[in-house]
Amino acid sequence: MKSKFLLHIFNAAILIAIFAVFCGAMPVWGAAPDTPAPSAPLQELSIAWTIDTRISGHVVAAYPHPSMTQRVLLVTDGGLIISENGGQEWQKLPAADLGKIGRITCMAFVPDKEDSFYAGTAGKGVWLTEDCGKTFKQIGTASKGMASDSISGFYVFPGDQLFQTLIAVHGDAAAGISRSVNKGETWGFFATDYHVSSIQFRDFGCYDALIVASKKDSPEIKSICYGISIDDYWYDAMKDVVPTGSALPLFKAHPLFSTLDQGMVFVSKSDLNRVGPKDAGFTSVGVTWGRTAEEQLMYSYDPKKLGMVASLDAYKTWTTQSSGLYTGDFTKEGAHIRANSNGSVFYAVANGNLYVGKQNQKGASVSISSVKTTPSVFEFAGTMYRAKVTILKQNISRFPQSKSAVAAAAALKLDIDGMKEAMTAGQYSVTAQVTAHGGRPKAVTIDLRAIGGGMKTVMHDDGKHSDGKADDGIFGTTFRVDPWRLRNDDKMIKRWPGQIGLTLNAEGNDGAAYSAVAPIDIYSMPEAFEFYRSRSNMRLETSGNATGITAVPAGEAHAKPEECFKLEVKPGAWQATIGGGGLSDITGYYALSFWIKSSTDSSDDVLLQMRDSPMYMDPAATEAEGISDPAYIESGMVLSDWQRVVIPLSSILNGSPDFRSTELGSIIFSGSCTAPVTYWISEVIFHVNQNEIGKVKTTGIKKRKR
Structure with missing residues (x-):
């Protein structure tokens, strides 16, 4: 029994070490200490x-x-x-x-x-x-x-x-x-x-x-x-x-x-x-x-x-x-x-x-060619990754107090697997053909500072670093890209999203230097966002028989207490607008969801529209879509209990060709009431795919492939 417990402790220690690699506490590359770049002049452009x-x-x-x-x-x-x-x-x-x-x-x-x-x-x-x-x-x-x-x-x-x-x-x-x-x-x-x-x-x-x-x-x-x-x-x-x-x-x-x-x-x-x-x-x-x-x-x-x-x-x-x-x-x-x-x-x-132009290497004592980054693209979901890392750190800190090493180790593994879901590819490699007079070059390194590594990370020709066979003149290195360690500040001239460059340096036996660049594209994956929390200086406006809209605490009305909007309406036509504070790009997003309840069960429908906000042109709005549909809200009507509404954006956008989905400015709720009523609306969220929505009835909504 004791040996099994120690085995689980050992496995957990391995998981924690893996986490350290992911979060940058431990390098996965053989990096030499940061030292100044070679003082030898680089090759001339020819x-x-x-x-x-x-x-x-x-x-x-x-x-x-x-x-x-x-x-x-x-x-x-x-x-x-x-x-x-x-x-x-x-x-x-x-x-x-x-x-x-x-x-x-x-x-x-x-x-x-x-x-x-x-x-x-x-x-x-x-x-x-x-x-x-x-x-x-x-x-x-x-x-x-x-x-x-x-x-x-x-x-x-x-x-x-x-x-x-x-x-x-x-x-x-x-x-x-x-x-x-x-x-x-x-x-x-x-x-x-x-x-x-x-x-x-x-x-x-x-x-x-x-x-x-x-x-x-x-x-x-x-x-x-x-x-x-x-x-x-x-x-x-x-x-x-x-x-x-x-x-x-x-x-x-x-x-x-x-x-x-x-x-x-x-x-x-x-x-x-x-x-x-x-x-x-x-x-x-x-x-x-x-x-x-x-x-x-x-x-x-x-x-x-x-x-x-x-x-x-x-x-x-x-x-x-x-x-x-x-x-x-x-x-x-x-x-x-x-x-x-x-x-x-x-x-x-x-x-x-076709004419092919290459760097003239005639007379050079060392040169680099055929540089390759595999894969050439890295994507990550920043919000998801940060959340997963935070949870993992908390669980690691609690591990010594765990009653069951088995359960705690399993939980850590799930946390690490969750981190992997927040980014593409695990291991990356850079390879290059390096030639030098007199046999092997004195040193071949790559500068990985842009992705959180060392300035002079050693590249090898030993057949063990995705470099093919040993001693074939192809040098390679492998590494992981950690989103938390990506450098995107004033010290970096080139910013992502987009392409960044990693500099390879080869040093000849006579002190000559040759450099080349290994490019890698870095993109942030789109993620779900809460409409009004993504903005500052939000404006709340009413017209018609809507007497007021205010932001109030939701209390414990549903599982995740959040601030919500309280909308008071008199009989007749009404409209309320939530907007201002910036623009949102919802192009390609899958669905809109929010929670809603009313002061009394009501068969009166609530309509939803979106309006763009271009700089110079006149704004355009989508056609109004009623939410009282069992495909959108489970009961088919707004009740005095909280219910979740999920509407595929295709239902809203398909009939609105003039609406600019790259410049969403506001969301409009409207309707016509037969009696006074108060609505509460909370957590207005745009979702990239169905997996983000969770288990909720979504009749008629097809899963979109990414």
Whole structure:
């Protein structure tokens, strides 16, 4: 018996050690103490280009994956081909043949799903693959509500945490912007006074954008317009210009546009800043990581004269990197350069050919290539994670007083399993090919401070750190990402959500240094939120026969005592509004729930609406939805006892195409009473999925897949 007890104590100690790893009290990597970075100068920026003659047919466009450094897709005149090793080998994707999905004109990758991307076409709408091109399904057409089947630009809206809002523009084919808020199930369009060529959104969580468009009545004049939201008021930020591309800097800066007639320009809502060579016609522009996570490399392409123009200081200074790259007067429309996600490989398309640019390692005593982060995306639910960690800490502190070591150890295991549910993936790895004169490099390290690790975490070539075989020149390290230790403060130049960089350093035996970046995308999972508790300066308003609405304690009226709203109503029509204090984005959310009771059982229905609050445009409200339905409230009516109401948002939003779900401003309750009544309403919560709602009757509500 004693041995069993000791065994449970030992198991609990292991669980506590695991918890220490999760919470950062104990490192899982072999990190050396933080010491200054090597003083040796880094490699010079030098890109050498070669033409890839192995590709059959004309190359139309290159689309490197935004987070996977080794994956790149090429659009050709016959369809789509893919490389998983940085262009060393190519494989055709038969499902994307020209005859099956049409001619691809644009692509957009799903930020939190490595193998998912959208393809817009010239005449066959939009297609989605969720298995990296093995199969495609059509999710957007004019028959489903888009403005046109011809797509000139396609975007996954960065303001939607669920990544279900999709945006398409149609160029000269049709006026307007097409949008779906449910991953392509239904579509609508707006801004029909403009022909829109492209949109440059800002960071994740932001709604404002720069829109390249021409007015319907002046199609020959293009402008870069600014809008606080794409469906709000626009104004010209830069008029009568010929934009060819745009890019969002990694660090704090305004979007950068390439133009044929005015060079390169940083554009904001109120300012223009022309940079780089003045007398050049640029056909594309991009931003990627520099040699370290503290550098960003901006690059642009002038195919007729300069070739690739690159800068590490936002074009205060610049160099041409065009050795082996096509330049000449006879250049077909559409020439461009795009970089892979860590800036180690560049892909240029010109006159139907593919040119590949890589860091020139000739003469270098040490170098890094083929950097890979696996997986490349980390997601976590911050509120859930903090709650789980708090509970686990409490249970650990109580463990010595537990009467049953068996039960206490089991409880700790459940707590740790709960923490795992709050984030994706357990273990991550970074690998890289490192070469050095004289055999092995002196040292290879990675800076993991951005995710809570050490500045000089050792990478190994021993076959034990996801690095393949021992002594094969591939170095690796494994680690866990702890949400509590993610650094997102003023000391970090690049902030998440979005992509952060981890700097790899290789030191040669002669003291030379070489650096590269391992990118990792970090996103916060959307979570349920309580509407009025997420805001400050909440406004309570009444009209009609609603005599007053006040916030009062709920006491112990139901299981979770919370502050509630007391609403007093006289006979006749009434309305009460809860709002103000900010905006909420409910795009992709699953349901709305709240508790309600009245002073007397009543068959009078209570109606619910939501109203948006755009900055400049007139607000729009949803159609009123009655809650006295057994599918929403179990008794089918409001009673003098507390009941929970659960309404799927699709029931409210489907009949309200003008409502902006990204800008929810207020919730409106209304009705018409036959007798005086008082209502109490509590815990107005928006839910991401059914699992958050708990066990409650939800007749007619289908579980939504994440």
